[in-house]
Amino acid sequence: MSTFQSFYKKAGQILARLSSKPLLGGIYVSNFGIQYISFIGGVPKMISLRFPPGVVTDGRIQDKEQFRRVCSEIHAAVSPDNPDKRTQVVVVLPGALVYTQSFSIPNVGDDKIDESAILNLQMISPIPQQTAYMSWQELGGSSDKRELLGAFVERSAVDEIRDIFSETGFYPIAFEFPSLSLSRLVSESSDIKEKCVLMFHISSDGINLAIIRGNKLHFDYFRSWRSIQGEESQISRERFDRVIVEEVRKVMNFSMSKFRVKVDMALIVAPGFESEVSGVISKNFSMEVDPLTLSVPEISPQWYVAYGAAMREAMYFGSKERYINLNKETSEDLFFQEHLFGFVGLWRNAITVVFGFFLFVFAVAYLFLSGQEKTLQSGIVLSKAEVNQSEYSLIAEKAGRFNVLLEVVGREPENADFWHGFLTGFIDNAAGNKISVRRVDASSVTSPIQIYAEAPDNASVVAFKNKLSESAEYGDVSVPLLGIKELDNGSVGFNLSFSLKEGVVSR
Numbered sequence: 397m398s399t400f401q402s403f404y405k406k407a408g409q410i411l412a413r414l415s416s417k418p419l420l421g422g423i424y425v426s427n428f429g430i431q432y433i434s435f436i437g438g439v440p441k442m443i444s445l446r447f448p449p450g451v452v453t454d455g456r457i458q459d460k461e462q463f464r465r466v467c468s469e470i471h472a473a474v475s476p477d478n479p480d481k482r483t484q485v486v487v488v489l490p491g492a493l494v495y496t497q498s499f500s501i502p503n504v505g506d507d508k509i510d511e512s513a514i515l516n517l518q519m520i521s522p523i524p525q526q527t528a529y530m531s532w533q534e535l536g537g538s539s540d541k542r543e544l545l546g547a548f549v550e551r552s553a554v555d556e557i558r559d560i561f562s563e564t565g566f567y568p569i570a571f572e573f574p575s576l577s578l579s580r581l582v583s584e585s586s587d588i589k590e591k592c593v594l595m596f597h598i599s600s601d602g603i604n605l606a607i608i609r610g611n612k613l614h615f616d617y618f619r620s621w622r623s624i625q626g627e628e629s630q631i632s633r634e635r636f637d638r639v640i641v642e643e644v645r646k647v648m649n650f651s652m653s654k655f656r657v658k659v660d661m662a663l664i665v666a667p668g669f670e671s672e673v674s675g676v677i678s679k680n681f682s683m684e685v686d687p688l689t690l691s692v693p694e695i696s697p698q699w700y701v702a703y704g705a706a707m708r709e710a711m712y713f714g715s716k717e718r719y720i721n722l723n724k725e726t727s728e729d730l731f732f733q734e735h736l737f738g739f740v741g742l743w744r745n746a747i748t749v750v751f752g753f754f755l756f757v758f759a760v761a762y763l764f765l766s767g768q769e770k771t772l773q774s775g776i777v778l779s780k781a782e783v784n785q786s787e788y789s790l791i792a793e794k795a796g797r798f799n800v801l802l803e804v805v806g807r808e809p810e811n812a813d814f815w816h817g818f819l820t821g822f823i824d825n826a827a828g829n830k831i832s833v834r835r836v837d838a839s840s841v842t843s844p845i846q847i848y849a850e851a852p853d854n855a856s857v858v859a860f861k862n863k864l865s866e867s868a869e870y871g872d873v874s875v876p877l878l879g880i881k882e883l884d885n886g887s888v889g890f891n892l893s894f895s896l897k898e899g900v901v902s903r
Contacts, residue, residue, distance in 0.1 A: 420569065421474070422577070422705030424488040425557065427452045428600040431702040432470050432485070433695075440694050440703075443473045454620065455490030455601070457556055467564040475565070482567040486705040487557065489722065491604050491618035494573040495522050495548045498614055498654070500541045509534075509542065517546045527551050529571075531720040535612050545613060547573065549722045558723070570708060571722040574599065575606040575616040577704030578665060581690060583611035584707065591660040594647060595688070596640075596673060598666035599701070603639070605647045609655065617647060640676045648681070663688045667698040814841065818896075829860045834889075844872065847892040854880065857890050870894040 421434030421441075429446035445466045451459045475481045497520055501512045517530045528548050535543040549571070558568050578597055582588065589611050597604040602620035606613055624639050625631050648659050661684035666673045670687045678685045688700065695703050708719065815838075823833050830852050837846035851857045857875060865873040872895045879891035 420484045420486065420706065420709040422488065422702040422708070423470075423485045423561075423566070424574070424577075424702040424705065425452070425455075426490055426599060426601050427455065430466055430470060431699060432474060433699055433702040433706050434474070435706065440692070441474070442695075442699060442702075443470050445470055452490070454622070455492035456553055457560075460556075460560065464560050464564060467560055467566065471565040479565065482565060484567045484569050485561070486570045486572065486708045487561065487568050488577050488701050488705045489549065489554070489557070489571055489573055490601055491574050491599070492601060492620055493549050493553050494616075494618075494722065496545060496573075496575075496616040497522075497548075498535065498543065498545050500537070500543050503537060503540055503542055513544055513546075516544075517548070520546065521548050523548050523550055529554055529722045529724065531722055533612075533718050533720045535614055536610060545720070547576075547720045547722060551724075554722060555724075568723065570719070572705065572708070572720055573616065573722075574701045575604050575618075576613055576720060577701045577708075578604075578688075579606060579608050579611075579613035580704045580707050581700055582608055582663060582688065588661070592651060592655070592657045594644065594651075594659045594662040594683075596644070596662055596664050596666065596677070597701075598669055598673065603643060605643055607647065607651050607655070607659070609657070614655065615647070615650065617643070619643060637672075637676050640673060641680050644677060644681060659683055661686065665697050665700055667696065670697075826860065829863065830856050831860050841896055844893050844895045847894075848889065849892060850883065850887050850889050852887050854888055857888060861892065864892075864894060869897060871897045 421432055424431040427447075429444060432441075432443040434441050447466060448459075448462055451457070451462045451466075457463050471483060472479065474483050499516055499520060501509070501516055504512050513532045514530075517532060518525045521528055521530055527550060529551050530546060530548045532544045532546045535545055537543050554571055558571070561568050574597060575595065578595060582593065582595060588608065591609075593608040595604075595606040595608055597606070602618060602622075602624070605617045607615035619639075621631065624635070628635070644662075651657060651659055662674075662677050662681075664670050664673050664677075664685065664687045666687075674685045674687065677683070688697070690700070690703075692703075819836060826833050826849060832850045833847060834850060835848040851860065857880060861873055861875045864870045872893070874893045875890055881889050883889055
């Protein structure tokens with residue numbers, strides 16, 4: 397394996413851990429329809445649709461529109477809530493399209509094995525290399541040589557299938573053939589590592605026979621029903637049995653001549669024909685014959701090929717094995733690209749969510765702090781207003797006292813000391829009774845004194861008048877009722893007159 401390929405594989409493993417794991421399904425294309433299978437939470441999801449007659453013949457698409465329609469319907473069933481989602485799939489091509497051949501190369505080391513294998517594939521290919529996809533996987537070997545299995549298919553057939561799948565929402569990761577998919581199930585479900593196994597598979601397209609040794613596919617042979625039927629209108633039971641015996645004998649002879657080993661047992665995958673096929677083989681050959689059974693009861697034999705393709709997912713990034721892929725790009729490259737897309741998409745969404753969350757937090761914090769700022773500013777303004785109003789009232793009161801004293805003293809400068817002491821005491825006495833003196837009119841100490849003042853209510857006015865009347869200093873205390881008026885601020889203004897009794901001035 398080259399350094400670049402090794403980097404791709406390791407990078408893919410890292411991305412697989414960091415990115416979301418996309419759904420990977422297996423798709424089996426036959427002459428009669430398409431089967432899809434995937435696993436969601438360990439539960440198989442299986443979808444199967446048949447083609448109208450003549451859409452696919454001998455593995456080749458004859459009616460693209462009908463093929464595209466079936467693919468679209470399957471994708472709609474796979475992703476009903478997300479029609480734009482690309483679904484990764486491993487596609488199993490019809491057996492009639494693929495040729496296989498085992499070969500050996502000198503043990504040139506891991507770094508040069510791919511180059512050597514490709515050169516040998518080009519030499520043994522039954523299809524011109526310019527028009528073929530070819531791939532290989534290792535079977536085993538020794539210190540001197542390595543055994544490989546090569547597979548070949550016409551590019552045009554694969555490109556046509558891949559393009560339609562891509563147009564209808566699928567993303568083909570790999571292309572393989574039925575025997576390769578089934579061999580994966582055999583190696584996973586049966587303890588046959590030390591045995592040479594003949595796998596006999598009957599499908600709607602024809603008969604597949606394969607040799608599996610050491611849990612690996614060494615040989616694959618396909619024969620279509622059309623070639624078996626020939627010019628006859630149908631295949632008789634006698635002809636069916638005869639073909640089984642002939643084909644099994646051919647494969648057993650090939651195994652003996654090629655691998656120098658005898659077939660130990662046969663595994664049968666023949667939905668609806670297991671007993672007939674097993675009976676014919678058991679009657680004519682001395683070997684153990686068993687149907688291939690899996691530990692997944694929900695999956696019946698007609699789904700084994702698609703299931704084997706879906707199992708390919710578990711064998712890539714966790715394994716150093718190379719598997720045949722009849723695609724224009726390697727599976728490692730495609731998996732790397734898809735995991736890269738998944739990684740970018742996952743973290744893009746995560747960053748968007750985190751950014752949105754912080755934006756929401758910042759917005760809430762901004763609104764909260766803005767409200768707090770306004771509340772504090774309002775409190776400060778209110779406090780300032782209260783302080784200013786209090787200071788203003790105090791200054792106004794002092795200014796009023798000063799003006800009253802100034803006015804009275806100005807009229808009688810010879811009694812300035814008396815007026816200062818008397819009025820200061822009177823104003824303080826009034827303030828103690830919640831009375832605010834606003835104006836004092838006094839021409840002399842012997843004349844009646846007129847005062848205009850404000851009180852919080854009428855009761856305060858009456859109480860203040862009574863207090864003055866009871867005093868030994870004031871006489872003729874009078875508060876005209878018509879002079880009491882309610883002010884805009886809720887208090888009352890009133891006029892008060894009194895005279896000073898004899899002896900007050902001299903004191």
